[in-house]
Amino acid sequence: xxxxxxxxxxxxxxxxxxxxxxxxxxxxxxxxxxxxxxxxxxxxxxxxxxxxxxxxxxxxxxxxxxxxxxxxxxxxxxxxxxxxxxxxxxxxxxxxxxxxxxxxxxxxxxxxxxxxxxxxxxxxxxxxxxxxxxxxxxxxxxxxxxxxxxxxxxxxxxxxxxxxxxxxxxxxxxxxxxxxxxxxxxxxxxxxxxxxxxxxxxxxxxxxxxxxxxxxxxxxxxxxxxxxxxxxxxxxxxxxxxxxxxxxxxxxxxxxxxxxxxxxxxxxxxxxxxxxxxxxxxxxxxxxxxxxxxxxxxxxxxxxxxxxxxxxxxxxxxxxxxxxx
Numbered sequence: 001x002x003x004x005x006x007x008x009x010x011x012x013x014x015x016x017x018x019x020x021x022x023x024x025x026x027x028x029x030x031x032x033x034x035x036x037x038x039x040x041x042x043x044x045x046x047x048x049x050x051x052x053x054x055x056x057x058x059x060x061x062x063x064x065x066x067x068x069x070x071x072x073x074x075x076x077x078x079x080x081x082x083x084x085x086x087x088x089x090x091x092x093x094x095x096x097x098x099x100x101x102x103x104x105x106x107x108x109x110x111x112x113x114x115x116x117x118x119x120x121x122x123x124x125x126x127x128x129x130x131x132x133x134x135x136x137x138x139x140x141x142x143x144x145x146x147x148x149x150x151x152x153x154x155x156x157x158x159x160x161x162x163x164x165x166x167x168x169x170x171x172x173x174x175x176x177x178x179x180x181x182x183x184x185x186x187x188x189x190x191x192x193x194x195x196x197x198x199x200x201x202x203x204x205x206x207x208x209x210x211x212x213x214x215x216x217x218x219x220x221x222x223x224x225x226x227x228x229x230x231x232x233x234x235x236x237x238x239x240x241x242x243x244x245x246x247x248x249x250x251x252x253x254x255x256x257x258x259x260x261x262x263x264x265x266x267x268x269x270x271x272x273x274x275x276x277x278x279x280x281x282x283x284x285x286x287x288x289x290x291x292x293x294x295x296x297x298x299x300x301x302x303x304x305x306x307x308x309x310x311x312x313x314x315x316x317x318x319x320x321x322x323x324x325x
Contacts, residue, residue, distance in 0.1 A: 005094050006158040007036050012086075012100040013046040013109075015054040016077070023101030024199070025061045025171035027164060029255040030128060031099060032062050032172070034137070037130040040096070043067055045089065047082060049075035052182075059180035062172045064140075067093075068180045073189045076197050079109055081189065087116045088187050095159045097137050099128075102163035104257075110163050125164045137162070165260070185249075215241025221248040222291060222310050229254040231314055238321040290314075 011027045013265060022042070031042040046055055048070065055066040069085060090098070102124045114121035117186040122139035126149070130140045136153045137160040143147035143150040154160040217236045219229045229249060236243045245255035258301040289302035290310045 006096040008040050008093070008095045009038070009042050009097045010090075010095040010099070010159070011042065011044050011063075012098070012106070013044040013054065013058055014101055014103065014105055015046065015048065015051060016105075016159055020174065021101070021103065021166065022171055023103060023164070023166040024058070024153055026166065026169040027101065028058060028062045029172045030164070030169040031097075034097065034128065034130055035064075038096070038135060041065055043093075043095065045069075045086065047074045047085060055182050057174075059182070060174050060176065060178050062175075062178070063180050065180060068182060068184050069187055069189075070184065071189050077105065077109075078195075078197070080194065081111060082109060083112050083116055084190055085187055086113055089185060090117055090159060091187070092187075098159040098161045100161075102165045106163045110126040110161060114161050117157075117159070117161075119159060120152070120154040121163070122152045123163050125162045128164065129160060136160070170268045213242035215239045216244045217241060218244040219249055220246040221252070223249070223254075223314075224311060226252070226254045228311050228314070231318060233303050235314065235318055235321070238318070 008164055009031045011024060011031050013024050014021065015024070018107070028042060028044060035042050042062065043065040044055075044058040044063040044067070046068045048054075048059070049072050050070065051070060055068050058066050059240075067089070069089070071080060074085070100110045111121055111123075122141045125139050125141045127138075127140035129140075130136070131138055131153070134153075134155075136155060137149055139152045139154075139160070139162045140149055141152060141162075142148070215236070217232050217239065220233045223229050223232075229245075231241045243255065243259060247257040247260065249261055250257060287302045288304045288306070289296070289298045290306045290308065290313050291298060292307065292309050295305045
């Protein structure tokens, strides 16, 4: 596509639960890296009601521009209203690249938006780069059940859209002296929702914060059962960490989606080392892998590898740690 009227990198600013969910800040940092290669700017799109404080936060973390649509109708997320507003803004401002977090919100909103804009979307990306010749965004995403990593490009439609799982990239430090532009575009808000929010309340159950944990104990299909996987929670507590899971373990119902591995890990139990898994953990300071297959791919990146039955080693490790209490 040679239409040069499309320019700039947009990041959708999901400010809800801002101090725990850092994926927007992580995408701003990656966006800055991509923007340097394209000689362009990073814009954060922020929808809500009285959200100016978040605009300043995004500037402090590297955004060149923050585009704020501040309206009472946007106080609560409504997928149809948000899709309509953002589609109008994209049509007016024509960004070349548009990124969002692969959170439950992003997984619902971004596919609908991509359909409205008649463009492509790569989900749950683990890497983003700019092709040095074409300038296209290379979107690396797991495919075929995680057995392969596909490099996807969108050559004929704009914007190039991708969602990225939290923890894949690192945010920039807060810079109090950062300067950016904040703009308030005029856009018509048409609230015509088929589903209405009657009331809402904060969820009381704690969520896994894998990207913030100093230790993450990860379990995979090799643990064999929900009962064996449950032992990881005690191990993580003894180590002062969190429990992560591979996609097969989550599909088996042993853990929730929020425990899908992001970037950091210390101990892996019964994980073979599928491509998207090893890509996600290469930034960890120390990797300890347990697998009964001496040729498992995970051993290629592990600092320490233990060949043996994960269930037996997990029981022995728990026994030793309990004695230290």
